[in-house]
Amino acid sequence: MESHAYTELGLTEGRAALRSRADASPATCFVLDVGSRQSGYVLALPYPPFGYPDLERAEQPALPSLPPRNLHLHDLVVVERLRGRGLGRRLLNHLTWTATARGFERISLIAVGRSEPFWTARGFTAHPGISPDGYGANAVYMSRTTVEPTKRVDARVPCP
Numbered sequence: 001m002e003s004h005a006y007t008e009l010g011l012t013e014g015r016a017a018l019r020s021r022a023d024a025s026p027a028t029c030f031v032l033d034v035g036s037r038q039s040g041y042v043l044a045l046p047y048p049p050f051g052y053p054d055l056e057r058a059e060q061p062a063l064p065s066l067p068p069r070n071l072h073l074h075d076l077v078v079v080e081r082l083r084g085r086g087l088g089r090r091l092l093n094h095l096t097w098t099a100t101a102r103g104f105e106r107i108s109l110i111a112v113g114r115s116e117p118f119w120t121a122r123g124f125t126a127h128p129g130i131s132p133d134g135y136g137a138n139a140v141y142m143s144r145t146t147v148e149p150t151k152r153v154d155a156r157v158p159c160p
Helices: 002-009 015-024 087-101 116-120
Strands: 030-034 037-046 070-078 106-111 140-145
Touching: 015 037, 015 070, 030 087, 037 087, 070 087, 087 106, 106 116, 116 140
Parallel strands: 070 106
Antiparallel strands: 030 037, 037 070, 106 140
């Protein structure tokens, strides 16, 4: 899924890097199942505000310290054939609920491939002073506060 979503942008990371990010925070990484097929995923991990993963490197185990209050949404992918059905919104709602329940105050991300309007419509604000190296010419660092959704959405529940 990752390579289909990001190869055209030159941002594909490879299996080892993606696995390291999922292993860094398994409680904030999810798979979306539609029927019996994996149809999307979220990779999100704690990062200090204005920090983000280096696409050239796998995540390193963090030293014990106070956890950041920022959860960085590294990837949110829905397979192309199911886009436009609200599944991305369901994944984001589930992530927001999880972030709130775990005490995160903000969610950050890097909008790539001219996706800034999509994220702006979901409450994210651009931080123009941050230039995300390695994420492409039009990459924009964005964040928003966690706002608890009105109900929990289970990302593993099949969607119509």
